[in-house]
Amino acid sequence: MIETNKIEGVIVQQLKQIADDRGAVLHMLRGDSPLFEKFGEVYFSEINPSAIKAWKLHTKLTQNISVPVGKIRLVIYDNRPSSGTHGNIAEYKVGRHDNYCLIHIPPVLWYGFQSLDTQTSLIANCTNLAHDPSEAQSMPSNSDEIPYQWDSA
């Protein structure tokens, strides 16, 4: 099941968790998926309890993220002038076990993460370009330029 969401180009796809007494197998992304474009890099980002990692934007890179450990809030802000959803903010609660999904995030969107768990959560990211600092931008999580207030609880 693939569903489009309230920000143009952002796609949320539910992923399989295959239960096993020894530990589950968790799908993420296959090369024959319509969400796969090109392999740039796969890496992980931990989010410690109560931590916030925000805001970031990539001018070229497309992300495919999943949360195989813990649970996070992902917030995306659409400030693309020509977007049909310009000005929108979308919030996603993502992770185990009840919303294990892939979120496809095209470039030129501001995004950030917040822990929603008492353990360290793990975000996996499979991108279409390898890390390149020249195409990444950032702003502090309390920036006035983005109409969103992170819950500090």
Next chain:
Amino acid sequence: MIETNKIEGVIVQQLKQIADDRGAVLHMLRGDSPLFEKFGEVYFSEINPSAIKAWKLHTKLTQNISVPVGKIRLVIYDNRPSSGTHGNIAEYKVGRHDNYCLIHIPPVLWYGFQSLDTQTSLIANCTNLAHDPSEAQSMPSNSDEIPYQWDSA
């Protein structure tokens, strides 16, 4: 740093862990790495405390695994008739924080995993082919055909 190991074709590469108070960033694999061939699939396998997942063999698929959460023992048995390391068994203790690495495992090798942690460990696997049961074989962890005794402790 890339080091070859005592089984022909198996390569162990130390990976960067970039410390951050909010949660570390953990490298895994880039498309411009000499260990990257082709993108087949990325998925995860949990290993619960004291669990063993063994034995498996892929006839075509190459694996690139990392352990971003917890710690495991990986055992590889080389039964390839034409291999220069035919008959060898290799054991690797892999995971956070002291041996966070990528292990490149070519096809036609028997392998298995065992938890070495009190928490659930997470194995990430980035393969050159998407999952295809027709190229996978398995044997029970106590099979007499592999000269290795899993420690049940």
